[in-house]
Amino acid sequence: MKKFYKLTLLLGVLFCASTMYAQNISDMRLNEVLVTNTEGFEDDYGYRSGWVELFNTSYGTVNIAGCYLSTDPNNLTMYRIPKGDVLTSIPPRQHILFWADGVKERGTFHVNFKLDDAKEVLFVSTDGKTIVDRVAIPQLDTNQSYARKVDGEGSVKQESIIYKSLYKNMVAKANANDTETVEGWIKTNVPTPSTNNLTLDGESKGALMKEVDPYGLFLTFTAMFVTFLSLIILYVIFKNIGKFHIKKKSENAVKAMEGTGKSDKADTSGQVSAETYAAISMAIHLFMQDNEAHDFEDTVLTINKVSRTYSPWSSKIYTLRETPQLKK
Amino acid sequence: MVFEASILDNLQQFFLYTGFANVTLGHVIMILIGLFFMYLAITKDWEPMLLIPIGFGIVIGNIPLFPGLQVGVYEEGSVLNILYQGVRQGWYPPLIFMGIGAMTDFSALISNPKLLLIGAAAQFGIFGAYIAALALGFGPSEAGAIGIIGGADGPTAIFLAGRLAPDLLGAIAVSAYSYMALVPVIQPPVMRLLTTKKERLIRMKAPRAVSPTEKKLFPIVGFLLTAFIVPSGIPLLGMLFFGNLIKESGVTKRLANTASGPLIDVVTILIGITVGASTQADKFLQWSSVKIFILGAFSFVVATFAGVLFVKFFNLFLKEGNKINPLIGNAGVSAVPDAARVSNNIGLEYDKTNYLLMHAMGPNVAGVIGSAVAAGILLAFLA
DSSP states (O other), X not given: OHHHHHHHHHHHHHHHHHHHHHHHHHTEEEEEEEOOOSSSOOOTTSOOOEEEEEEEOSSXXXXXXXXXXXXXXXXXXSEEOOSSOGGGEEOTTOEEEEEEBSOGGGOTTBOSOBSTTOSEEEEEOTTSSOEEEEEEOOOOOTXXXXXXXXXXXXXXXXXXXXXXXXXXXXXXXXXXXXXXXXTTEEEESSOOTTSOSSOOOOOOHHHHHHHHOTTSHHHHHHHHHHHHHHHHHHHXXXXXXXXXXXXXXXXHHHHHXXXXXXXXXXXXXXXXXXXXXXXXXXXXXXXXXXXXXSOOOOOXXXXXXXXXXXXXXXXXXXXXXXXXXXXX | OHHHHHHHHHHHHHHHHSHHHHOOHHHHHHHHHHHHHHHHHHHSOSSHHHHHHHHHHHHHHTSOOOTTSSOSTTSTTSHHHHHHHHHHTTOHHHHHHHHHHHHOOXXXXXXXXXXXXXXXHTTHHHHHHHHHHHHTTOOHHHHHHHHGGGGTOHHHHHHHHHHHOGGGHHHHHHHHHHXXXXXXXXXXXXXXXXXXXXXXXXXXXXXXXXXXXXHHHHHHHHHHHHHHHOGGGHHHXXXXXXXXHHHHTSSOHHHHHHIIIIIHHHHHHHHHHHHHHTOOHHHHSXXXXXXXXXXXXXXXHHHHHHHHHHHHHHHTTSOTTSOOOGGGGGGGSOOTTHHXXXXXXXXXXXXXXXXXXXXXXXXHHHHHHHHHHHHHHHHHHHO
């Protein structure tokens, strides 16, 4: 039985570990794709080419080193993102741009393929098999990009049975040449490489609260209500747990009394008064005295010398460990 | 001659590095405040565990520095700055909460759970100060951080101020800890004002014995419930209840001893000294600090008012014999165990045999939970 518990525990730990690993990479999303770039963003070498933007949807840093980018579902390991580059660690809620110029010698973020004839883009996990995200590229005009309306949000999930059927639908929609094609994705004439696709209103919660509740009454009422609610629920739960405990205790007491054959009613209040304790103590004391069950101590003190090997490390004089006492 | 001139030049240059060349009136005032804190702690025995580290920290933080030496608390990479990150990023308060949990016995509360409600009522102090801070011109985030002083909980105040108003953190932390030390001065007049002699003599029923099972269930149920309602309070609530569970489980005695002993001592030293050091004169001596101190006192008074009045109101619905002594209403703030001690002492003034300490510990520990919940709510709305 113990082996079973240990095995279960081990499997649990392994499962958690594998889930944690998967969570990291699976938080990455393809976020925006631009195929033909003649007027837009330039790379560090001054060239313009198509690009693929990835977005870290999580609130933790994700390292994408060792993952793959591809345009061919039959060859998922087309471009392996090199290890050893600190820039492959993507901070929380941040973007990273890969230039699809077909010249990987230009650095980590220049892939070995171009998007000109690509039907889709795939982002693949480090195992080279698990598709983390994929997007079908619709027909795009020059300098037009295909982007999520809100960073990281919208359709496209990891490969699964449900996904496969959804994906067919997505490809069909993407090729339908509509302005808005797949759920959450949009063709845009204003590409936003390495920045948010949708710039959210920068107003903080505090600033909003100032507008909505300038005197603080709404917040006060809400917060006090929630505080009371939390503690009232806790009160109700422990009131009942207490009642249950008292009931159980009195039931046990009744059983014990029945066992002794006495008919006295047990104390059902769940409380034992100080007088009861005093009476019990006195009874025990008298019983011991009458039966001479308790002997008198002979009050002999024995002092044995404890020998200790001297060391300056244990010396109070050398280490000055005495704590000064305040004299009043 | 050249040699002498060179020596003089060197000495003159060295003088410019010393504190004497860079001292300002602000530094002197702050050093005097630090010394005063240490005086109160050593001679009056007022919260020495807090006021000595904070007082000495104030002195450390206000030694006039030549900028760029990388020793100041606000200079990135300095030792003090690294230690200060525990305050700035909010690592220390949850660790202190774990220690508090491992030290706290919730029996008084479990045996009489209605005392939980007093702990909720006293949180009015937080929101009273929040409304007042808004009226004095602070923004909602700053007002929330100031309001939490009314929770009478230093770690919670630091945790929230670090998130909502980092610029005011020093003033809020010093204010919170100062008023916690002043609980025996602030609360009794309010308690006497709001109660009649008859009410002060109310004797409460002895608390029933609490089973170990109930004690083990309390942190688990308490955490699940409060965390589901206020997830933003998880760092504080989680550590508080976790600390209590390692104590009550009975099988992790070593962990409980560490959390309630060496660990909380280490963190208290670090939090005290770095909070003190963060009160550099140029950042601390401002009108906003004065306002924060006034609002801090106000929040304590409101919390005491709310706690005592709530008990009086609650008594209207309780049967004779089950009534609560309103003198324990003040203990709804979470200054453990000072506020409970105040209830006991005032109670004993009117009846030498009426010990209220154990009863007051109920709302007192409920106040810790209540203030953590309130902090979570403020965080959710304002962060």
